Amino acid sequence: MYxxxxxxxxxxxxxxxxxxxxxxxFGICSDGFMQRGLDSETKKQLEEEEKKIISEEHWYLDxxxxxEKESFIIEERSFxxxxxxxxxxxxxxGFNPEIEKLMIQMNSRxxxxxIEADDKMEADVSDEEMAxxxxxxxxxxxxxxxxxxDRHELQDEDEDENSNLRPSNVKKMFLxxxx
Amino acid sequence: xxxxxxxxxxxVPVKGDPIIGIVTAKAGDIFKVDVGGSEQASLSYLAFEGxxxxxxxxxxxxxxxxGQFIVANKDMEPEMVCIDSSGRANGMGIIGHEGLLFKVSLxxxxxxxxxxxxxxxELGQLYPFEIVLGMNGRIWVKAKTVQQTLIVANILEACEHxxxxxxxxxxxxLSES
Numbered sequence: 001m002y003x004x005x006x007x008x009x010x011x012x013x014x015x016x017x018x019x020x021x022x023x024x025x026f027g028i029c030s031d032g033f034m035q036r037g038l039d040s041e042t043k044k045q046l047e048e049e050e051k052k053i054i055s056e057e058h059w060y061l062d063x064x065x066x067x068e069k070e071s072f073i074i075e076e077r078s079f080x081x082x083x084x085x086x087x088x089x090x091x092x093x094g095f096n097p098e099i100e101k102l103m104i105q106m107n108s109r110x111x112x113x114x115i116e117a118d119d120k121m122e123a124d125v126s127d128e129e130m131a132x133x134x135x136x137x138x139x140x141x142x143x144x145x146x147x148x149x150d151r152h153e154l155q156d157e158d159e160d161e162n163s164n165l166r167p168s169n170v171k172k173m174f175l176x177x178x179x
Numbered sequence: 180x181x182x183x184x185x186x187x188x189x190x191v192p193v194k195g196d197p198i199i200g201i202v203t204a205k206a207g208d209i210f211k212v213d214v215g216g217s218e219q220a221s222l223s224y225l226a227f228e229g230x231x232x233x234x235x236x237x238x239x240x241x242x243x244x245x246g247q248f249i250v251a252n253k254d255m256e257p258e259m260v261c262i263d264s265s266g267r268a269n270g271m272g273i274i275g276h277e278g279l280l281f282k283v284s285l286x287x288x289x290x291x292x293x294x295x296x297x298x299x300x301e302l303g304q305l306y307p308f309e310i311v312l313g314m315n316g317r318i319w320v321k322a323k324t325v326q327q328t329l330i331v332a333n334i335l336e337a338c339e340h341x342x343x344x345x346x347x348x349x350x351x352x353l354s355e356s
Binding site for chain 1 (some may be wrong): 180182191193194196245269270292293294296299304306308309312313314321322323
């Protein structure tokens, strides 16, 4: 049997339900009305149609693609980098010692070669002494992280340097008193 | 790099230029500073080393400040600060009360600040003195006596029109007397 049922609003005549005995077919409405049973394919078709309509309506320039030319000109309004000008505050013959220090500091920023030459500074502590200190340092800090038993053993070891060292793996078990 | 070297007296604020300004007004949180351009520059009271909201810098109207521009274009009012990008003063800030401020052309300033400037070196051997050069054509000089200050100022102003020989002659005369 062939029924024709109109949906709620009379406006959407396209969305009529055509139902035969077994098959329900929904009419395609362009704005997505009655989308319950639409397949993904039909959805895609709808979207494509919408896009076509929209792009036809939009105006666009019918020009070939224009590339922006990379300009190699950088505009710099200050004179400072052009002529490598010195620092503006100066003092002569010790009139203002702070400014004289500053003069050396600021003007040496331009001449970086001097800074690179001063890499090796005189060390207060010699390398050998440094190594010795580090050796003992590692030991003292390592002791901090030992467990109490180990710390105790370590202490005894140090005391009994002259006598034989006790084997450190002996477990302290209960010793039965001799009769 | 190419640049156009021109002789001019009128200064146009440029970002990053160190300049000497005269404080003309105090308006709440900012100072209005005359830098010799078309507009007065603004200087915030926090733009000094070690300045906080409670610890305000001691700047009065009529003080000289040495700072640099952080904003300077033709569409906006120029703004200057007296600290550098890391927050240190680096010699910028209020310039002392004594000394003499005078104006020269911009070309002379650039000549004086060139890396191998003979004028400054020769002058430096004459007397002990202190000098601050602003890119806006202003020079501030301070020496031990008023006379020495005036001598240095006159030489710097006249340097523009003297040849190097004339200058050396003048300096030789001075060092004799």
